Amino acid sequence: MKEFEFIKKLSDLNRYYFSNKDLGIGDDAALLGEFLIAKDLIVSDVHFKREAGLRNILFKLITSNVSDIAAMGGTQPFYALLGLSTDGSIDLENFITDLKYVLDYYRIDLIGGDTTGSVHGIFLSLTIIGRKNRFLLKRTTARSGDILFLSRPVGLSKLSLEKELGIAQHSIHPHYHYNQKAEVALGGLLGSLNYVTSCIDISDGLGRDLSHISEGSKVKIIVEEKYFDISYLEKFNIKNPFDYILSSGEEYALAFTIDKNYSSEFKIYRKQFPDILEIGFITDGEGVFLRKKDNSLVDISRYGYEHL
Amino acid sequence: MKEFEFIKKLSDLNRYYFSNKDLGIGDDAALLGEFLIAKDLIVSDVHFKREAGLRNILFKLITSNVSDIAAMGGTQPFYALLGLSTDGSIDLENFITDLKYVLDYYRIDLIGGDTTGSVHGIFLSLTIIGRKNRFLLKRTTARSGDILFLSRPVGLSKLSLEKELGIAQHSIHPHYHYNQKAEVALGGLLGSLNYVTSCIDISDGLGRDLSHISEGSKVKIIVEEKYFDISYLEKFNIKNPFDYILSSGEEYALAFTIDKNYSSEFKIYRKQFPDILEIGFITDGEGVFLRKKDNSLVDISRYGYEHL
Structure with a gap:
């Protein structure tokens, strides 16, 4: 059984009290009254190497959880429970x-x-608790016509991971990927705006994560190569720099969509978050595609990795 | 560092928002608005053997969490998050x-x-969410003069665990200890009564768990041998049947104290919960002791096991 199928079956196991069917398993966090609650776990030799050091390992664990709250547009998370x-x-x-x-x-x-x-x-599990914002950002509510944004450039986590695993000798610190920051401030902003139509954090890879929005919202997503400046990747002398953008996991950047009628209104916040990049749009249909500069379309929905 | 010391240090890591200092780490569950939240984890070859089967393993995991809510006097838990x-x-x-x-x-x-x-x-982690009852039962509020009760006989879990581990050939099912039930109904009752002064669930062993009440409440606890009928243990032909009562862990019975002025009022509920047994009392001082039939006192505060 694939992870996707397994998670779908798990998500049916809430028949007694739970009324927010679209906010349980399968989304980043579940809604509990006014609270948002999420849980993530990491395992030695799967998600981290001990050599990375405790501080890096704990940073990654807590970032992944904090990021789940940010992806729902929640406010600053405040409580955590730890399993060690x-x-x-x-x-x-x-x-x-x-x-x-x-x-x-x-x-x-x-x-x-x-x-x-x-x-x-070593197994580390964290449960994080934040508070619902004015609006709850989901994966299931993107609409045809929306504009797609990415909160900051991605790709370096994968380069750093390859270095740590000894796959390649890129000139990047092998523990760089442990220190990605969750988008706490941006998540809080997005959850306060009435025109953000969907949001997800990049944990598995841009392609795969966007496929959750595509499948959840029943829409087609087009990512446009023309929007990306890949000079920060090209300097590493790698073969397919764009592949790193599409498949680098554990980035904890946010991908989100905005009602196109509000794109000029949203511009005022772009100053506050200058790394935000428009990367594509939503249209009718299904799947996640990269439109290359030559106008050809490439299915990128499997770019990233599957757990379990 | 011992588990106790480690947990104490962990419990200092809440300085930003948390106001229920006596309800965070160190108690069975934390209070979150009207909700009670607890987290437990179990690991293969530490808490369970795979041969026990998934149903038994999951029963134990969920029971230990449900029991944490019961020990706080919470109402029926309703939500869970699972880490696998x-x-x-x-x-x-x-x-x-x-x-x-x-x-x-x-x-x-x-x-x-x-x-x-x-x-x-295999690593399984569960976060459970219940609701606060009329009263919140703690470990820190037992008072000299209170009467000590145990919700049901204990000891068989340890016998069954010894069988499973091949330590002894008792005539008990080796998986019996996976199927102890959390005291959901009793916990809900105790949390609704204004004269229950403390409560804990038996997860580490009666002696060790009572030491949490003793230390938390700064009182001495006397368990009286005379109250126990140990015939259900004697039939196993074991050397020290009483040791099993004092040290059997993962029982999920509740130990709780009641203001002695309400002991006759509490009797009406004893019909509903006929297994409840008076086992001792609280007095001034410190430590947890068994008063044997010959009136000698034995320190039982270390009966049970320490994790980590």
């Missing part, structure tokens, strides 16, 4: 120091959790 | 079936979570 399972290779004193560093960075309180041993490996 | 990390040895089809069975047993909706791979082992 360790085989004894963690120095608990350092763990506290590094955890405090990351919680302070995002201004989050730890309010609960569980710690336990493991036979092999 | 698997090395590929799980049949996902069966996983859905068994998860549905357990969620149905406790009438809980799954509203989110995360699934991922692992290199070694």
Whole structure:
């Protein structure tokens, strides 16, 4: 069974009380009264190498959770519960120091959790709690005609990961990808605007993540090559720099759509967030495609990676 | 660093928003508005063997979380978020079936979570959400003079665990301990009474769990041997049957204290919950002791096990 199918089946397991069917499993966070709640877990030798150090590992864990709240347009997350399972290779004193560093960075309180041993490996699970904003951003509400934006350039995480895994010798720090920042401020802004029609964070890769909006909203998404300046990737002397934009995961940039009638109104915020880039548009149909400069269309819906 | 010290340090990591200092880490669940939220995790070859089967494993995971809400006197928990990390040895089809069975047993909706791979082992994390009852039961509020109760006999989980681990050949099913039930109904009752002064669930062993009340409330706890009928343990021909009562973990019975002026009023509920047993009392001082029939006192605060 594929992850997608498995998650779909999991999402049917809420038949007693849950009324926000479109906000449970499959979206970034679930709605609980006025609260947004999300959960992510990372595993040694799957999501991180121990050599990266506790601070990097914890930064990645907490960023991925904070990003889930941002992707729903939530306000600053404030509470977290931590699950730690360790085989004894963690120095608990350092763990506290590094955890405090990351919680302070995002201004989050730890309010609960569980710690336990493991036979092999380190497992870290975080549950994060934020508050619903004026509007709730979903994956299922993009509409034909909307304009597609990306909050900042992506691709370097993949380069850095390849370096860490010894796949390639790019001139980038092998732990760069642990330190991507969640878009807390931008998520909070987007959730306060009445013309943002959908939003997702880039955790699996731009192509694959956009396919969640495409499938959820039943629309076709066109990403246009012409919008991208790829000079920041070309300097690494890699073969297909654009592939890194489409498939780099754990970026935690936000991809979002805006009602085209409000695009000039939205421009005033572009000063505040100068890295935001228009990258394409939504149209009728299905699938996620890259329109190259020669006007040919390439299916990019599988660019990225599948877990499990 | 010991688990206790580690948890204490973790509990200091909430300085931005959290006002319920006595309800964060260290208690069974944290308070979030009107909601109670708890998180537990279990790991293969630490908390369960795969041979026990998915249904048993999931039952144990969800019971331990539901029990955390019951121990706070919360009402029926209603939402859960699941984290699953698997090395590929799980049949996902069966996983859905068994998860549905357990969620149905406790009438809980799954509203989110995360699934991922692992290199070694299965890691399951659950976040559970319930609602605060009229009163919030804590570990820190037992008072000298209170009467101590146990919701039902304990000890068989440890016998069953020893069988599963091949330590002893008791005539009990090796998976019996996976199927202990959380005290949902009793927890809901206790949280509605204004004279229940403290409560905890038996997850580590009666002695060790009572030490959390003793330390949190700064009181001495006396458990009286005379109250216990141990015939249900004696029939297993074990050496020290009483040790099983004091140290059997993952029982999910509740231990709670009641203002002694209300003990006759509480009796009316004893019919509804006939297994409830008076087992001792609270007095001034510190520590947890068993008063044997010969009147000697034994320190039982370390009976049970320490994680990590």
